Amino acid sequence: MSLSTSSARPAFLDLQPVRRARGEIVLPGSKSISNRVLLLAALAAGSTTVHGLLDSDDTRVMLDGLRKLGVQVKAGDAADEYVVTGVPRFPGEKADIFLGNAGTAFRPLTAALALMGGDYQLHGVPRMHERPIGDLVDALRGLGANVTYQGNEGYPPLAIGQGKLDLSKPVRVKGNVSSQFLTALLLAAPLATASTGSDFHLEVDGELISKPYVDMTIKLMARFGVTVSRDGWQRFSVPANARYVSPGEIWVEGDASSASYFLALGAIGGGPVRVRGVGRDSIQGDVSFADTLAELGVQVLQGDDWIETCGVSVANGEKLRAFDTDFNLIPDAAMTAAVLALYADGPCRLRNIGSWRVKETDRIHAMHTELVKLGATVESGPDWLTVTPPAADAWRTAEIGTWDDHRMAMCFSLASFGGVPLRILDPDCVSKTFPTYFEVFGGLVAGADTAKAPT
Numbered sequence: 001m002s003l004s005t006s007s008a009r010p011a012f013l014d015l016q017p018v019r020r021a022r023g024e025i026v027l028p029g030s031k032s033i034s035n036r037v038l039l040l041a042a043l044a045a046g047s048t049t050v051h052g053l054l055d056s057d058d059t060r061v062m063l064d065g066l067r068k069l070g071v072q073v074k075a076g077d078a079a080d081e082y083v084v085t086g087v088p089r090f091p092g093e094k095a096d097i098f099l100g101n102a103g104t105a106f107r108p109l110t111a112a113l114a115l116m117g118g119d120y121q122l123h124g125v126p127r128m129h130e131r132p133i134g135d136l137v138d139a140l141r142g143l144g145a146n147v148t149y150q151g152n153e154g155y156p157p158l159a160i161g162q163g164k165l166d167l168s169k170p171v172r173v174k175g176n177v178s179s180q181f182l183t184a185l186l187l188a189a190p191l192a193t194a195s196t197g198s199d200f201h202l203e204v205d206g207e208l209i210s211k212p213y214v215d216m217t218i219k220l221m222a223r224f225g226v227t228v229s230r231d232g233w234q235r236f237s238v239p240a241n242a243r244y245v246s247p248g249e250i251w252v253e254g255d256a257s258s259a260s261y262f263l264a265l266g267a268i269g270g271g272p273v274r275v276r277g278v279g280r281d282s283i284q285g286d287v288s289f290a291d292t293l294a295e296l297g298v299q300v301l302q303g304d305d306w307i308e309t310c311g312v313s314v315a316n317g318e319k320l321r322a323f324d325t326d327f328n329l330i331p332d333a334a335m336t337a338a339v340l341a342l343y344a345d346g347p348c349r350l351r352n353i354g355s356w357r358v359k360e361t362d363r364i365h366a367m368h369t370e371l372v373k374l375g376a377t378v379e380s381g382p383d384w385l386t387v388t389p390p391a392a393d394a395w396r397t398a399e400i401g402t403w404d405d406h407r408m409a410m411c412f413s414l415a416s417f418g419g420v421p422l423r424i425l426d427p428d429c430v431s432k433t434f435p436t437y438f439e440v441f442g443g444l445v446a447g448a449d450t451a452k453a454p455t
Contacts, residue, residue, distance in 0.1 A: 013427035015416040018445040019315035021269025027254025027277035029054035031433045035062045035104040040224045041084035042071045046246030050082045057432045058102035065097045093118040101128045111184035113160045114145035115191040123157035136181040139173040170201035175208035183217040189238040200238040208233045212285020219283045254278045256286035260336040261410050266309030267298040274308040289333035296320040314343045322346035331355045339411045341387035354383030361403040373398035399423040406432040
């Protein structure tokens with residue numbers, strides 16, 4: 001690999017063709033769990049020692065935000081350990097908080113601060129101000145919270161004031177845009193029940209997407225002493241006496257979405273590649289990506305906290321099985337599948353991925369654009385993507401745009417098995433969730449050719 005050094009943030013990373021992958025890694029902590037746990041610990045009675053917290057842009061903005069709100073957060077004995085002293089109400093009742101492009105920080109903090117009430121300004125990078133939040137704001141206003149838009153209607157930045165909560169009727173939220181809206185309301189629910197003395201009832205309009213992420217939220221809330229009851233995936237309730245209590249210590253699982261890239265390496269680079277930190281006991285839905293790989297013909301082994309893959313050797317002309325799959329439940333890991341489609345034995349279709357449109361970038365458009373550069377034939381629609389892989393002699397060298405999206409950069413590293421050199425633009429965007437990704441990737445792959453990278 002060759003990295004540009006023209007600026008503090010590298011402009012590009014050159015990847016030479018590789019032929020095989022094998023080895024073992026320990027995953028960094030889950031972004032989704034890390035930011036949920038930080039908020040839960042901040043609102044829980046007692047002090048919580050958080051082990052294995054992810055060190056990334058998204059967790060740093062959450063930590064900074066909590067500190068601005070007066071929450072005591074101290075570094076622990078280990079590099080990935082923090083001690084959070086919880087409070088029933090944030091001491092800082094006025095704050096201006098920058099949250100980057102971290103949806104897992106912005107949405108839950110919006111709900112918590114709105115149900116707490118105060119004088120808060122929440123904003124982020126320009127892309128965060130393009131990501132819709134109107135469904136969450138509508139639900140919060142329905143509860144009596146005071147939330148106003150500071151720019152375009154339906155989008156951040158937001159101003160949050162002092163409202164008057166009313167839980168006499170169930171709050172309603174749409175389920176087909178982002179499961180983070182429901183997660184945010186559930187995480188903040190005990191704040192509303194404590195101030196009103198009433199039960200909190202939430203009803204979902206339409207089909208709820210990304211259900212495993214909501215299930216993760218409910219399981220983490222239970223670790224902090226709050227039980228959520230649900231009727232299917234349409235109605236959720238939190239009792240009036242609910243309050244968060246620290247479990248004392250909590251361990252953050254490895255990031256299952258990040259695991260998908262390394263499991264995919266084993267799938268196309270022969271393997272074995274083993275990831276540690278997630279396994280069959282994981283609370284993260286993205287571990288089911290291992291089942292997707294098995295359907296593509298990959299050998300998958302699992303333990304309680306590890307997964308291992310041994311697959312085909314695409315460098316020797318072997319192919320994965322083509323697929324036509326609904327990825328509604330694992331939209332992040334689905335991006336990895338989209339790049340694996342380049343190595344399939346026929347056209348592949350990804351269905352029910354409409355949530356890609358409102359992520360760090362419009363991922364359907366971005367994935368379509370970059371796959372075409374490599375020689376694939378691609379079609380896409382509102383919530384689907386079809387990829388016909390290029391013939392062995394039709395791969396094209398390319399500069400891959402990452403669209404300021406960490407998952408675009410990590411996914412397209414897998415294209416280095418196509419036999420042509422690649423240039424990954426803005427590789428440091430992986431710092432959002434996995435700052436050392438390309439170093440770890442480089443330690444697992446071997447067999448680089450001598451072809452020069454594009455200039």
